Amino acid sequence: MVSIRGMETRHGGGHEQSSQEEKIFVSVRVRPLNEKEKARNESSDWECVNNTTIICKNNLTERSTYPSAYTFDRVYGSESNTRQVYEEAAKRVALSALNGINSSVFAYGQTSSGKTYTMSGITKYALSDIFEHINQQNEREFVLKFSAMEIYNECVRDLLGTDRTPLRLLDDPEKGTVVDKLTEVRLNSWVHLMELLAHCEAQRQIGETSMNEVSSRSHQIIRLTIESTPTEFSGIENGSTLTASVNFVDLAGSERASQTLSAGTRLKEGCHINRSLLTLGTVIRKLSKGRNSHVPYRDSKLTRILQNSLGGNARTAIICTLSPARVHLEQSRNTLLFAVCAKEVRTSAQVNVVMSEKAMVKQLKQEMARLQNELKNMSAANHSEAIVKEKELQIEKMEQEMEALARERDLARARLEEILRAAGVDQNLLPWTPSGQLSTATSWDMRSESDISDIVFHNRLRSQSSLGKYSYPEKDELQIPDEDPYFFDHISPKDFMDQYFSPDPIQGLEKTAQPIESIKKNSNDMESPQASVASVSYSRNPNEAHDSMESRKSSVTEDVSDSRTTGLKRSTSCSVIIEGDSSVSEKNAVAESKSDGDIKGLCRQDSQDSATSGDDKEMHQSERDMFVYDPNRTLQKETPKAIQAANNKSNSDEDWSLVFEKQRKKIIELWDECKIPLLHRTYFFLLITGGATTTILPQADTRSSRKWKGNEPREGDAGQETFRKYSATERDELFQKWGIDLESRNRRVQLSQLLWTKTDDIEHVKESAKIVGKLVGLVEPYNTPKEMLLSFSPKYETQSTLSSWFPMLGY
Numbered sequence: 001m002v003s004i005r006g007m008e009t010r011h012g013g014g015h016e017q018s019s020q021e022e023k024i025f026v027s028v029r030v031r032p033l034n035e036k037e038k039a040r041n042e043s044s045d046w047e048c049v050n051n052t053t054i055i056c057k058n059n060l061t062e063r064s065t066y067p068s069a070y071t072f073d074r075v076y077g078s079e080s081n082t083r084q085v086y087e088e089a090a091k092r093v094a095l096s097a098l099n100g101i102n103s104s105v106f107a108y109g110q111t112s113s114g115k116t117y118t119m120s121g122i123t124k125y126a127l128s129d130i131f132e133h134i135n136q137q138n139e140r141e142f143v144l145k146f147s148a149m150e151i152y153n154e155c156v157r158d159l160l161g162t163d164r165t166p167l168r169l170l171d172d173p174e175k176g177t178v179v180d181k182l183t184e185v186r187l188n189s190w191v192h193l194m195e196l197l198a199h200c201e202a203q204r205q206i207g208e209t210s211m212n213e214v215s216s217r218s219h220q221i222i223r224l225t226i227e228s229t230p231t232e233f234s235g236i237e238n239g240s241t242l243t244a245s246v247n248f249v250d251l252a253g254s255e256r257a258s259q260t261l262s263a264g265t266r267l268k269e270g271c272h273i274n275r276s277l278l279t280l281g282t283v284i285r286k287l288s289k290g291r292n293s294h295v296p297y298r299d300s301k302l303t304r305i306l307q308n309s310l311g312g313n314a315r316t317a318i319i320c321t322l323s324p325a326r327v328h329l330e331q332s333r334n335t336l337l338f339a340v341c342a343k344e345v346r347t348s349a350q351v352n353v354v355m356s357e358k359a360m361v362k363q364l365k366q367e368m369a370r371l372q373n374e375l376k377n378m379s380a381a382n383h384s385e386a387i388v389k390e391k392e393l394q395i396e397k398m399e400q401e402m403e404a405l406a407r408e409r410d411l412a413r414a415r416l417e418e419i420l421r422a423a424g425v426d427q428n429l430l431p432w433t434p435s436g437q438l439s440t441a442t443s444w445d446m447r448s449e450s451d452i453s454d455i456v457f458h459n460r461l462r463s464q465s466s467l468g469k470y471s472y473p474e475k476d477e478l479q480i481p482d483e484d485p486y487f488f489d490h491i492s493p494k495d496f497m498d499q500y501f502s503p504d505p506i507q508g509l510e511k512t513a514q515p516i517e518s519i520k521k522n523s524n525d526m527e528s529p530q531a532s533v534a535s536v537s538y539s540r541n542p543n544e545a546h547d548s549m550e551s552r553k554s555s556v557t558e559d560v561s562d563s564r565t566t567g568l569k570r571s572t573s574c575s576v577i578i579e580g581d582s583s584v585s586e587k588n589a590v591a592e593s594k595s596d597g598d599i600k601g602l603c604r605q606d607s608q609d610s611a612t613s614g615d616d617k618e619m620h621q622s623e624r625d626m627f628v629y630d631p632n633r634t635l636q637k638e639t640p641k642a643i644q645a646a647n648n649k650s651n652s653d654e655d656w657s658l659v660f661e662k663q664r665k666k667i668i669e670l671w672d673e674c675k676i677p678l679l680h681r682t683y684f685f686l687l688i689t690g691g692a693t694t695t696i697l698p699q700a701d702t703r704s705s706r707k708w709k710g711n712e713p714r715e716g717d718a719g720q721e722t723f724r725k726y727s728a729t730e731r732d733e734l735f736q737k738w739g740i741d742l743e744s745r746n747r748r749v750q751l752s753q754l755l756w757t758k759t760d761d762i763e764h765v766k767e768s769a770k771i772v773g774k775l776v777g778l779v780e781p782y783n784t785p786k787e788m789l790l791s792f793s794p795k796y797e798t799q800s801t802l803s804s805w806f807p808m809l810g811y
């Protein structure tokens with residue numbers, strides 16, 4: 001990470017954010033008395049004494065213990081109009097999305113207090129302002145996408161789709177909770193937008209209660225996503241894109257069955273509404289006290305979906321609506337109590353910029369030039385040595401950043417070459433010199449500017465229709481949804497691999513480093529089965545294999561804590577080990593033990609190590625449990641027979657192709673069963689070429705074992721080593737900063753284990769999925785591996801033309 005003019009920038013991912021903590025903007029609006037209330041001679045209990053303070057007149061006469069005055073960012077009496085409420089209490093927040101900041105405006109209050117009345121006006125005013133802004137902007141190009149959903153009786157429904165089946169909520173490591181298969185429509189005009197809004201209005205669940213003839217029986221979320229690119233960079237590779245969504249949330253109102261006189265369906269709806277609002281209230285209350293305690297976002301669909309708007313990466317405005325009549329006094333006080341807590345909640349408004357690699361390199365270069373200039377001026381002005389040194393360090397950092405980009409580019413190229421090789425495409429068609437002939441220099445300065453344009457192969461997939469004779473499919477042809485994060489610029493191949501294939505990029509590797517360290521210390525000839533490690537290196541030159549970038553580590557550890565109580569045990573890891581032929585220059589390492597006694601010895605040493613390590617002492621128990629090693633289990637006992645048999649044969653090149661075919665069939669069956677996405681399959685097969693020396697079976701590999709015993713650090717160790725320098729607290733802080741909570745750390749490690757162990761047998765995978773579900777205590781436990789894997793990778797169910805390139809992927 002480097003800091004560029006106060007912004008945090010992640011290279012390679014091309015995703016830039018600058019964040020600022022701020023409080024939720026809270027306002028209160030009191031509606032006028034309605035005809036019925038007037039007929040009953042009700043009077044209003046509330047008065048706005050200025051534009052920020054509202055008082056309860058009743059308190060003064062009653063000598064109530066409740067507060068009589070409440071102060072908020074803005075308060076509006078019955079004479080106010082929605083335009084004014086929008087201008088002062090919602091506009092700034094709603095229009096933030098134009099600047100790349102996610103935002104939410106929502107209305108909260110009891111039934112019939114005026115939420116829909118207020119929100120429908122605000123939504124239209126905001127959308128109109130957004131359109132007007134876009135029309136006036138010539139310097140940027142905009143893409144608008146519209147979606148709408150409702151939560152009715154705790155089911156999420158698509159208001160634009162034709163299918164009324166409930167939608168699932170999924171956890172996306174980048175975006176947080178996402179609604180699976182929610183229709184997103186690209187807007188083409190204002191009229192189009194109005195049509196969609198009218199459609200949503202017609203679709204929404206509305207029912208008559210004694211308090212409101214048109215009572216909303218669901219929570220409604222209307223979402224507009226705005227992407228904008230500077231006009232000069234509208235070509236895909238050069239630019240940076242601002243992207244953010246604005247949510248307009250019209251909540252259903254809390255209600256008393258006695259007041260609404262509801263029964264049957266209405267009563268059931270009311271129960272769901274009240275329950276989810278109760279959770280929303282709890283979430284707000286907990287957040288108002290700081291983020292240290294557990295916040296039960298997952299207790300309702302509403303709070304899961306709104307998680308980002310409540311204390312997350314968004315700018316938020318809440319308008320609390322009150323019914324003025326005395327009969328509603330208690331409900332109004334509750335609403336104000338909610339508003340008081342909401343006032344204390346902080347969110348971090350972030351600018352979301354997705355940058356292409358080329359744009360990042362350009363920006364880094366400009367920044368370096370600026371710094372170098374500053375440095376020159378400083379030297380001339382005889383500035384202190386310390387300041388000059390600091391500038392020099394900054395420049396050095398920039399250089400490292402650019403080199404890292406160059407390395408990622410090379411890695412991406414290596415992968416693309418692999419894809420082409422697997423597809424039997426002529427390597428000479430590549431726009432760069434194929435592997436083995438590249439210059440070893442990686443600095444951008446040594447390369448021409450045009451060289452930068454082909455950094456990331458997924459950029460190519462999106463933007464280039466042909467390379468020589470070979471046709472790349474356009475994105476549409478690939479049927480990859482627009483929001484697909486894996487094909488966006490902001491995720492680099494390395495990040496992708498780390499996130500979706502290996503254990504948690506840091507935590508997982510770090511934990512698995514323990515046995516490796518023990519092995520280094522304790523054994524010259526053997527390695528522990530719990531430390532099965534597959535490592536693949538890419539290199540331009542076969543001789544450079546050991547020095548080239550490490551692309552992946554995977555470790556399969558054993559026996560999760562729950563197995564003690566459930567009686568379930570993970571079977572021995574099936575080490576997925578890849579020994580590429582030398583021209584492919586993939587190297588691997590297999591860890592395998594020789595005897596039980598040795599395993600126990602290593603295990604003891606392991607636990608001694610962790611007992612003496614300060615960091616490990618501070619490690620969360622749940623994390624530690626995940627890596628508990630069961631000394632009673634042996635590799636031989638639990639390795640499936642078929643694999644053992646194949647293993648015995650695997651030394652023979654003659655049998656290999658048969659074994660490989662068998663294994664491949666099995667894996668494909670398993671993938672089908674688990675609906676493993678095409679992209680995962682692709683990467684997997686990039687690593688397993690099917691060459692004579694490739695094996696997916698557990699076996700000792702003397703050459704790669706040697707790698708673990710050498711003293712020289714390998715490139716892949718660098719991140720791990722660096723990370724190990726941090727204390728547990730510092731690591732936790734880092735994770736927090738990266739938005740990776742403990743649950744997702746655990747889940748990612750477990751998922752990767754599942755992905756790797758899947759090559760054993762389907763029963764084992766099913767068992768693992770159950771254990772994983774229990775282990776991470778998911779609110780919606782996954783009953784089958786398919787369910788679990790789908791929740792992690794929902795977007796690749798569609799068939800794509802890519803599959804025709806790779807028949808071996810089994811699609």
Ligand SMILES: Nc1ncnc2c1ncn2[C@@H]1O[C@H](COP(=O)(O)OP(=O)(O)OP(=O)(O)O)[C@@H](O)[C@H]1O
Nearest residue numbers: 031032111112113114115116117212215216252253
């Ligand atoms: N500020 C206002 N000025 C005039 N009329 C209003 C105002 N606010 C609400 N109303 C009227 O009050 C009635 C109830 O309003 P609305 O349907 O917006 O309430 P709600 O809070 O959304 O209720 P529910 O939770 O039951 O859906 C409507 O007839 C609406 O027109």
